[in-house]
Amino acid sequence: MENISELTQQYTTVLQKVQERRECWRARSKPFLIQFLTGVTQQHKLNWKAGANELMLGLEAVYLVFDHEPSGIVEQSPFSVVQKMKxxxxxSFSQTRNGQIIVWISYPFIDGMTDEKPRTDMLETIEPEEITEENVTRYIQKFLEEIIEWENNARDEIGFVRHRKPGNGH
Known part of the structure; x- marks a missing residue:
């Protein structure tokens, strides 16, 4: 019975920590992120904006996103000309089910060029109270470095699946 008592106390403590994380996110971390990321987009003029996904309370996200734009790739046929969009x-700073925050990147992609999902990388799982100006600045720098690398790197542009002909093995 002693072991059960210890485990029930441990579980109660864990549940309390989840509630503390959610309250910290709601009261401090989320408003700070929205304000800070909006400030970054206003100070540094790129084709980007800050936003929040609040469809699922307790699983919210605050993000910095580049707008869709023409990629410079145009698909031509005798009947149409289609501008491919980047x-x-x-x-993203996304809440998890236990109130921790996952910081992650989704890379750009050219719509309709491959059948694969966009590449994503998880940077870190943090506590809501670790969302500070210093840490967020570090994540934005990493994000921009990765986007610059993506723009400069042609490795993931292989395999224009839509243009393959069945049965020719290419």
Whole structure:
């Protein structure tokens, strides 16, 4: 019975920590992120914006996202000309089910060029109270470095799946 008592106390403590994380996110971390990221987009003029996904309370996210824009790739046929769009890329601070925050990047992609999902990288899992100006600045720098690398690197542009002909093995 002693072991059960210890485990029930441990579980109660864990549940309390989840509630503390959610309250910290709601009261401090989320408003700070929205304000700070909005300030960054206003100070540093790029085709980006800050926003929040609040569809699921307790699983919210605040993000910095590049707007969709023409990629410079145009698909031509005898009947149409289609401008391929580059779909943003974003840095997200996403709440998990236990109230911790996952910081992650979704890379840009050219719509309709491959059948694969956009690449994502998780940077870190942190506590809501670790969302500070210093840490967020570090994540934004990492995000921009990764986006610059993506723009400069052609490795993931292989395999224009839509243009393959069935049965020719290419």
């Amino acid at each position: 779909i943003g890329g974003f840095l």
